[in-house]
Amino acid sequence: MFVDPNTLAEFNQPAPRYTSYPTAPEWGPLLPLTYAEKLEAHTDEPLSLYFHIPFCKTMCLYCACSVVLNRKPENESRYVDYLMREIDLVAAHLGSSRRAVQIHFGGGTPTKLSIPLFEKLFTKIASTFEIDFSKEVAIEIDPRTVLEESGAKLHMLKRLGFNRVSFGVQDTDPKVQEAIKRRQSVEMTRECYSLARDLGFNGVNIDLIYGLPHQTQESFRKTVSDILQLRPDRIAMFSYAKVPWLKKHQKAIREETLPTTETKFQIYAEARKAFIEGGYIAIGMDHFALEEDEIVTCLRDKTLGRNFQGYTAKLSKDMLGFGVTAIGSIQDTYVQNIKGLTDYYSAIDRGELPIHLGKVSTPDDLLRKWVIHTLMCTFELDKELFHSTFGTSFDTYFAPLAEKLEALESRGLIHQTSSRIVASELGELFIRLVAMPFDAYIRPEIDQFSRSV
Ligand SMILES: C[S@@+](CC[C@H](N)C(=O)[O-])C[C@H]1O[C@@H](n2cnc3c(N)ncnc32)[C@H](O)[C@@H]1O
Ligand code: SF4
CATH class of the missing domain: 1.10.10.920 (Arc Repressor Mutant, subunit A)
Structure with missing residues (x-):
């Protein structure tokens, strides 16, 4: 699709991604009591649960996620202990209506947790909520964290009942990877993907980003071809969200290495076409899925959902978020947990639901x-x-x-x-x-x- 440069310049304005409405900048202080009341009013409707694990070993320069750099296992074990206490606090307000039809682990890098720690956390979740394993149990995975010991972490996820995995790839070109400080060979991505397939995960997603430094139409063509060869069930191709006023490390990406607006758009348009010609159905602006994927059925019967993770099958009305910065929505209210680890821990030590922002619609x-x-x-x-x-x-x-x-x-x-x-x-x-x-x-x-x- 051709869009002339003037029109493109005019369209290229700041715009929310509308993963919520009202958008997060409009939220204000919300009392734990308000959240407690919403939880107590919850009926027997099934729930979505989101668990935020903020830790990463290194920082990818483009990253706009809520991340805590960490190399000390004891910090992670402390975090999991508090997360389990938060689960107890929330569950106490929910009473006995605790059916979960959609579970999502995001981050940061959830698979950075050790196997015993992850199992401990998941056991807590499974003993607190009645998880419907025939629905969605999903996790974001950094391929660089799961190949040790013959892929023992992927084996663990399968054993625990996860059925959807999402791999962060972003771009397969070494020059781009160098500039974003994320070195991940195509072989590593392939190995990870093949293991997930061998283990029988039936929903595999790959994340890509366009608009990264040194990307050109030609270089991204190779990334697209690498991914098409794998044939994941879903592909999320995000526009690089440049928000250096929120994420200072993005300033380390030199402006002159970024593609121009026109090139960025052409990269997107060409990749979109390639995915569609490769048999994928476009879902919304940035997701692609194979015909058999349930998200395509949702698109067709108009039950597609949009939440903080992007486009999803809408399996429940309410989503509870656990962990530092986690966002949830319950009835007419958005709720966001405290952003700093120390404050998050202090609130839980006081026996309070660790929330600080939200919006009653x-x-x-x-x-x-x-x-x-x-x-x-x-x-x-x-x-x-x-x-x-x-x-x-x-x-x-x-x-x-x-x-x-x-x-x-x-x-x-x-x-x-x-x-x-x-x-x-x-x-x-x-x-x-x-x-x-x-x-x-x-x-x-x-x-x-x-x-x-
Ligand atoms: C939490 S990460 C995925 C799991 C793991 N940490 C990893 O990187 O492999 C979630 C996804 O957000 C996307 N993302 C992060 N920062 C972004 C940005 N500034 N613009 C667009 N997408 C971004 C990436 O595609 C990334 O895979
Ligand atoms: S993209 Fe993933 S691995 Fe990289 S810093 Fe962000 S959360 Fe961590």
């Missing part, structure tokens, strides 16, 4: 969240469905946006009819921009989001 927030989420997941809005869901006319409620929507239409991002708003092919690639007019909190004067290309 207003009725207007919930309605806009539905609109934004629907656009991000299905690329269209059905005004009748909006009417039947909220009992109010879409055109009346969003009358003040008419001009902005017309502007999106004249820029070729959407088509409007009396009953629908549908993103064009171009609009699908820039769906963040299509969603933005519906965001009541956008403050263009504050540069707080990564750019849309």
Whole structure:
């Protein structure tokens, strides 16, 4: 797809990724008591659980995740002890309704934990929650951490009942890897992938990032071809989120080594085409999946979910987050745990739920969240469905946006009819921009989001 440079420059503006609405910068202090009340009001609905393990051995320069650099096993063992105490605190408020249909371990690097430590934590989770192992038990894996002792950690994950694994790869070119300080040979990635297949993991994902230093269309073609040869069930191809005001280490990536906006877009467009031609179905803006993957069924029957991990099968309404910085959402409320380890530990020592930020959604927030989420997941809005869901006319409620929507239409991002708003092919690639007019909190004067290309 060709987009002329001026249009691209115009589209390349800061835009939220809408993994939540209202977005995280709009959240404010939230009392542990508020969270406790939400947990106590929880019915027998099944839950999603997210466990954040922040540790990494080294820092990849592009990383925007919540990471704690650590080489001392005792720090990890201390963390797991506190995490287990947090599980007890939350469970005490939940009462007996503790069915879990979706478990996700993220980080940082969960597989940095030793096997005994990981097993200890997982045993605690499995004895506290009633896990449905026929649903999703997933983990993010850094391939550099699981090949020791003939892949003993992967064997452990299989034994514990994990069924989805996601490998961080980002780019297979040694020159790019050198510049991002993440050395991971293609052979290592292949070995890891093959072992996961041999062990029978049926949901394997690979993460890539475009827009990294020294990437060119040609170099990324090789990365795409390396990954297509493996044929994972899913591929997540993220745009490099450059947020140096939040992640200071990103400043070590020299500006002049980054691809231009045009090259970055072309890298994305070409890779997207290659994945689609290679038999993958595009899911939202940055995920691709093989036809057999359940996420494709979700796309088709419009049950695709979007949470802090990106696009997922939506298996439950509520998600509880455990561990430092972890985010959850319960009923109408987002909740985020304390960000620093020391404060996180102190709260748990006081017997408090270790949360500090959150947002109780207003009725207007919930309605806009539905609109934004629907656009991000299905690329269209059905005004009748909006009417039947909220009992109010879409055109009346969003009358003040008419001009902005017309502007999106004249820029070729959407088509409007009396009953629908549908993103064009171009609009699908820039769906963040299509969603933005519906965001009541956008403050263009504050540069707080990564750019849309
Ligand atoms: C927690 S990491 C995955 C597990 C493991 N730590 C690893 O790196 O292999 C989650 C994913 O976030 C993505 N990611 C991290 N920082 C990013 C950034 N600045 N922009 C886009 N994607 C990013 C990477 O694709 C990475 O694989
Ligand atoms: S990308 Fe993964 S391994 Fe690298 S610093 Fe971030 S969380 Fe750690």
